[in-house]
Amino acid sequence: MSDLTEDQIRSDLDSILERRSAGTRLTTMGAGSDDLDDGRRYLATTVDGGWHVPTWPQQHGGRGASPSQNALIGRLLREFVVPDLYPFAIGLGMVGPALLAHGTETQQDEWLRPIASGASIWCQMFSEPEAGSDLANVALKADQDGEEWVLSGQKTWTSRAMWADWAICLARTDPDQPKHKGLTMFSLPIDTPGVEVRPLTQMNRDAHFSEVFVSDARVLDSWRIGERGEGWRVAMTVLAHERAGGGSRGGGDGNARGVRVPGWISDLQALGVAEEQVWRDEVSKIYAHDSVSRWTSQRAADEARATGVPGPAGSGAKLRTVKSYKDRAYLTNRSGGSYGMLSEGPGYIETMTAPSMSIRGGTDEIQRNILGERVLGLPGEPRLDRDAPWRESRRGLL
Ligand SMILES: Cc1cc2nc3c(=O)[nH]c(=O)nc-3n(C[C@H](O)[C@H](O)[C@H](O)COP(=O)(O)OP(=O)(O)OC[C@H]3O[C@@H](n4cnc5c(N)ncnc54)[C@H](O)[C@@H]3O)c2cc1C
Structure with missing residues (x-):
């Protein structure tokens, strides 16, 4: 075009x-x-x-x-x-x-x-009670039955499950393979018989994620994404795009044409704190970091789209985005003084949401591990269970 x-x-x-x-x-x-x-x-x-x-x-x-x-x-x-x-x-x-x-x-x-077009909403059924940072430890199993697969197990922290029409679901199809190799990715209509969504309430009072229990839910083989045993590769593509933040543009501050001051800074000005020297220093630092953060995310998202093989840039982008979000939330909340403790106080909802930013999409520690190993070339973590059949791991034996 x-x-x-x-x-x-x-x-x-x-x-x-x-x-x-x-x-x-x-x-x-x-x-x-x-x-x-x-x-x-x-x-x-x-x-x-x-x-x-x-x-x-x-x-x-x-x-x-x-x-x-x-x-x-x-x-x-x-x-x-x-x-x-x-x-x-x-x-x-x-x-x-x-x-x-x-x-x-x-x-x-x-x-x-x-x-x-917004006609269908998807959620991501990856994490389980014992498979978060160690995602390759997923235990929800899928057994083939002719042209169908039968899925059973439990997912947790599934954001948007209560709105979703479809889920992308990572499942164990071959427990005799090492943990990364025996996984397959499926699409699962959320209203499939045997799928039960139970919302959980977060500390910011949203109930945007859920536990999902799956009991003998049947999905078509034509809904499998990628080959059998290729689930890890598909999951890595999904996660790298999540970290790069692609596609989630939208929301946020006013940024009208010709108005250079972002909304969160004009809000601080309205509170009367942005004129003091110490606050101005902090605002400038956060603004500079925020700008670099947006460019880094854009670069990571473009790289992911252009190459189709997202790299570790997404981890750097995610760390920066999280820091920006937290710095803005905490500064705005502190500016409100004791009023900031009330739920309608400035930056309150963002402050209550901020800790989750360091967890969702892979924790800060995991992003730093990725940068350490893949960008800085530091020695990898000991991974004692990498080559053993998953069935022989602690989780596989339970
Ligand atoms: C708001 C929110 C929304 C979410 N939405 C979804 C979703 O839609 N779909 C989905 O599948 N999941 C979702 N998650 C789950 C999220 O991906 C996991 O919570 C995250 O990967 C961490 O896993 P865990 O909670 O099991 O913690 P654990 O993996 O048990 O980690 C506990 C702590 O140990 C640290 N740690 C673990 N391993 C290492 C290591 N090797 N090196 C250094 N430190 C380590 C972690 O950094 C963390 O601080 C969501 C989480 C939140 C908070």
């Missing part, structure tokens, strides 16, 4: 979206919000132009854009009201790219456009 100029893109977006004003405030990462309608409306409006996932092929709801056009469109979209797309982010940012890399043509035809 030929490249459009900045003015053409802006004028096309102007015809379908409302412009942001300096006062526009939207939630980030769904914190404190259960709204699905704004996101659905926005995605349904932008899908024909391929504006939200520009690098996807046109027939799947994108516009076949190059990484540089994608970056330009992303920058210009920030001038418009793009709602918080948290409920849709797994499909847009993780499952979609994984399907483009590992899905069959039929799977791409069936699932990508509904993701891009």
